[in-house]
Amino acid sequence: MTQSHMAREVAEIPEAARRFLALATASIAQAAEAMRRADPDVIVTVARGSSDHAATYVKYAVELLAGVPVASVGPSVASIYRRPLRLRRGACIGISQSGQSPDIVEMMRAAAQGGALTVAITNHANSPMAKASAHCLALQAGAENSVAATKTFVISVLAGLALLAEWQQDDSLRAAVARLPEAFAQALTMDWSPLAARLARAQSLYVLGRGPAFAIANEAALKFKETCGLHAESFSAAEVLHGPSAIVQAQFPVLALGVEDAALPRLRETAERLAVQGADVFLTGADAPGATRLPSLPDLHPLCSPLVLSVSFYAFIEGLARRRGFDPDVPPHLRKVTETV
């Protein structure tokens, strides 16, 4: 049997991470130095699709480590509504695998005109987005042939974390980032087959996370749709009790992405409450009454742990897609580069 592009690209994640950290040192240092000089009061992010989930991850990491608020700005604010944002003490981080989508390029230009320091995170260092930005962190992840992004998502978040660690000169995060390639390799070996068995014939599910793991929940829900035809929806583990739990009936599947951080006890409580409601709950990182525990890597930095979980998830979902009869490389109706304007 031929290996899918997606399987190959997921397997390449540890090596791509090593390569990025080796090759991007200088550009990270320069962008970090610029961030220290700018000392922004606000950071805006500009991205779509999986890259927007990477931006959400960066948002939580920046807010929790640097204490600077991060606003996701719809590219349409510039491209359609033509409203310049005032960013005189701001920075703008754009994330795009291709660096080509016209609305994102236009928003980067508008942010620079509004006064922001601009940083592009992209796999294409010669792309229009990279050229429109003061700094570029090139992913150097190689070609990504599967329509569903995997390695470029992981390396985009890695780039954001590496930039944050240098900007804040945080030795703990620096050390944790340096260990990520090895952690990614171990994450590929986690066995989530109990979840695969449950989802082989499911239609809907919820994916929960809190803090940076919420960004991974967003990304997981998108991948369930794209590659498995499952109507998966993500929620902050706090939000799910404000309404969405109304449709959680008996045997409704729930994947709760727990990581060892301050939010874990609350996520366990939410998992338990949904299990009491009758849901089939799968939980990483901890045990909870009524929930099935999925394995994950212990003892990671809390800002890195959810990213490592995403690698286990990617390895899992590629297999689930094939089990459900989908070609993970070719989701129905989708193209690799979606150019929105």
Added chain:
Amino acid sequence: MTQSHMAREVAEIPEAARRFLALATASIAQAAEAMRRADPDVIVTVARGSSDHAATYVKYAVELLAGVPVASVGPSVASIYRRPLRLRRGACIGISQSGQSPDIVEMMRAAAQGGALTVAITNHANSPMAKASAHCLALQAGAENSVAATKTFVISVLAGLALLAEWQQDDSLRAAVARLPEAFAQALTMDWSPLAARLARAQSLYVLGRGPAFAIANEAALKFKETCGLHAESFSAAEVLHGPSAIVQAQFPVLALGVEDAALPRLRETAERLAVQGADVFLTGADAPGATRLPSLPDLHPLCSPLVLSVSFYAFIEGLARRRGFDPDVPPHLRKVTETV
């Protein structure tokens, strides 16, 4: 047959809007004056559930009219992760019907300590959130007995728009806000029965919007879940083509919330594309090939139009809930005040 609380509260929206505008003039003027003095570089919003959708609406309105970036901050940043945000040139707008949820109160206190001007939007002027804030816009919407918020959502957004109009001293928005009670009354009479017929037995659907109408799409998706047991999910009309359209098969229902603004041509294109894919598309505000048009009020201010649409939606969904055999006042598993910490 007894009228549901929800039906009664939706019918009260025009009168509640009139009352708010009559009674809140002074507090709006004071908060707006404080915003002008603070001249914030960033606004953070703090909210959960329907109130968070109101905050998303305010985000788009502020970004499009004032050009100031708005970041939604998870209350858990303060309550769980204990990370103070630096908001020395910031403002913080908290939205909560009850004003009681401990995490939101704590985030408002943390924002004030971080240097932000704080404004509470709440139905309970003596609540802990109101007391923790420098300014309070009291909704004065009367009791809301249905678990699913309706009138407090609409009046919360109205409060945000009224504050924005005074802060920016924008006469066009001021005039549009003053006309909203009358527009809400007309919105209650819109006939969306073709959509009700289609959704009487559906399981899943997508709700699309762009700009402030995306906030209404979020709110609509939550209400479909809470009151009708439907797995509805909302997307920006741009995002839906970046992956989620993969599960849109033949007869998949899609509600596209079009309003007369700069994004409408693009929303029509998206609606048409999904219709070509086989989806059952319902579109407000415009015609599109293959889509069923739903009536909406014409000639509104683009920042008010989506809010008026929400009133038509509420009137529609109360009936759909009963048609699907649900009690719209008592969603399964939910309580009115969800206290997350």
